[in-house]
Amino acid sequence: MSISRRDLVGASGLALLGAAAVSGRVQAQSIPEAPTTTANTMQPPLYPTSGPDYQPVVTLNGWTLPWRQNGDWKEFHLVAEPVEREIAPGMTARLWGYNGQSPGPTIEAVEGDKVRIFVTNRLPEHTTIHWHGQILPCGMDGVGGLTQPHIKPGKTFVYEFQLMKSGTFMYHPHADEMVQMAMGMMGFFVVHPRDPRQHRVDRDFVFLLSAYDIEPGAYVPKVAEMLNFNMWTWNSRVFPGIDPLVVAKGDRVRVRVGNLTMTNHPIHMHGYDFEVTCTDGGWVRPEARWPEVTIDIPVGAMRAYEFDAIHPGDWAIHCHKSHHTMNAMGHGIRNFIGVDKKQFAGRMKRLVPDYMPMGSAGMADMGEMEMPLPDNTLPMMTGFAQFGAVEMGGMFSVVKVREGIGSKDYRDPGWYQHPPGTVAWEWKGPQPAVTRAPTPARTDRSGTPPARVVKPSSHDSHK
Known part of the structure; x- marks a missing residue:
């Protein structure tokens, strides 16, 4: 799939930039141009125009790197650099x-x-790239100091290897990892089967899990954070900024999820059960696949699952750790559920007229409020759909299954139009009787229940 400069700009709107200084045996004039983009929405997949056929992947809020053919080699160009990402x-x-x-x-x-x-x-410090899960020569494995010299600022290194197996892999630095991975340096590496009939699906989505601690008003993550992250992201985006996964009814769908955070993530999808079909170690044999509705993604690992899109609707997909579907969390928030703050609120409003007491009945009211926020931060719970506030954030999106969607159409189809009588409704008829549970027996201070007094029955009184 060779793409010219004109084709690339015309097809996907990506800008092109030249290469920096070169180190090693490859000369500057032989380096392919490095496409770049700052778009935050999902880009159309790159379909093969030559060579073996395959169904390309769709990167959630991302894109696929074009390549050029140079003899027997497919050549890619990655530029490590500071970037700005709209979360x-x-x-x-x-x-x-x-x-x-x-x-x-x-x-x-x-x-x-x-x-x-x-x-x-183009970073201010040295770096490398490790090709996570690939089988390759040791000297191409990308561990700085161990298998190669570090790539100094302004230099270009070359990695060459043959792809030994199909599957889903990742790339990330193996140099100053605490900083570089915490700053967002990562990506997916998808290898399709040589036989296009093998593991074929109709739609194939990929996204990476990452986490950041960015204080309100700040722009740069805390790189030494290990536990208290406040931005749980898919491809460095949070809800409501994560694109939906658009699917045509009847499609066979694969979702590939990689985890480069510091904790596991149980990814749950509503409306379906699915089969786990791949890990970063390889494909799961058909007889060994297992059914799930939630698949736990360990740290430093990838899991792929597949399902047949037979149920139309807007189906939630999210991490099932509840704090991971929230934004800009304050870890020192106290619990005020059940606290009567009327008197306190009255006194506070004398000092701060705009003070609003919250949290006495839960936090759901935050999902509908549009309060002023500090610079460069997001509401803890946000997002609206056709029935009101969604009250989510972080690792949350929607799988939108629809009839009549074209095979190459990934545009958001809007909210699902439910058939009449298929939406939960408010009951306005007679209320059912409330059955109260029996009061448990009291105990004395020793913990022994008092002796039970048995009243004689009418039958006993005739004896």
């Missing part, structure tokens, strides 16, 4: 990534391909 409308983070984005563009190729990947470093 959701209203908040931007200053991260590190590749080719203008964090995460970087998805690399796609085919089993058996020989790939040559140029990596230019």
Whole structure:
């Protein structure tokens, strides 16, 4: 799939930039141009125009890196650099990534391909790239100091290897990992089967899990944070900024999820059960696949699952750790449920006229309020749909299954129009009688229940 400069700009609106200084045996004039983008929405997939056929992946809020054919080699160019990423409308983070984005563009190729990947470093410190899960020569594994020299700022290194197996892999630095991965340096590497009939699906989605601690008003993540993150992201986006997964009814769908956060994530999808079909170790044999509605993604791992899209609707997909579907959390928030704050609120309003007491009956009211926020942050719970506030954030999106969607159409179809009589409704008839549970027996201070007094029955009184 060779893409010219004109084709690339015309097809996907990506800008092109040249390479930096070069280190090693490859000369500057032989380096492919490095496409870059700052778009925050999902870009159309790149369909193959030559070579083996495959169904390309769709990167959630992301894109696929174009390549050029040079003899037997497919050549790619990654540029490690500072980037700005819109986490959701209203908040931007200053991260590190590749080719203008964090995460970087998805690399796609085919089993058996020989790939040559140029990596230019425009960071203020050295870096490397590790090809997570790939089988390759040791000297191409990308561990700084162990298997290669570090890539110094302004230098370009070359990685060359043949793709030994199909599957889903990742790329990320193996140099100053605490900083570089915490700043957003990561990406997907998808290798399709050589036989296009093998593991074929109609739609194939990929996204990476990452987490950041960015204080309100700040732009740069805390790189030394290990536990208290406040932005749980899919491809460095949070709800409501995460694109929906648009699916045609009847499609066979694959969802590939990689986890480069510091905790596991149980990804749950509503409306369906599915089969786990792939890990970053390889494909799961058909007889070994297992059914789930929630699949736990361990740290540093990938899981892929598949389902047949037979149930139309707007089906939620999210991490099932409840704090991971929230934004800008304050970890010192106290619990005021059940607290009567009327007198306190009256006194506070004398000092702060705009003071609003909240939390006495839960936090749901925050989902509908549009309060002024500090600069560059997001509401803790947000988002609206056709029935009101969604009260979500973070790792949450929607799988939108519809009839009549074209095979290459990934546009948002809007909210699902439910058939009459299929939406839960308010009951306005007679209320059912309330059955109260029996009061438990009292105990004395020793913990022994008092002796039960049995009244004689009418039968006993006739004896």
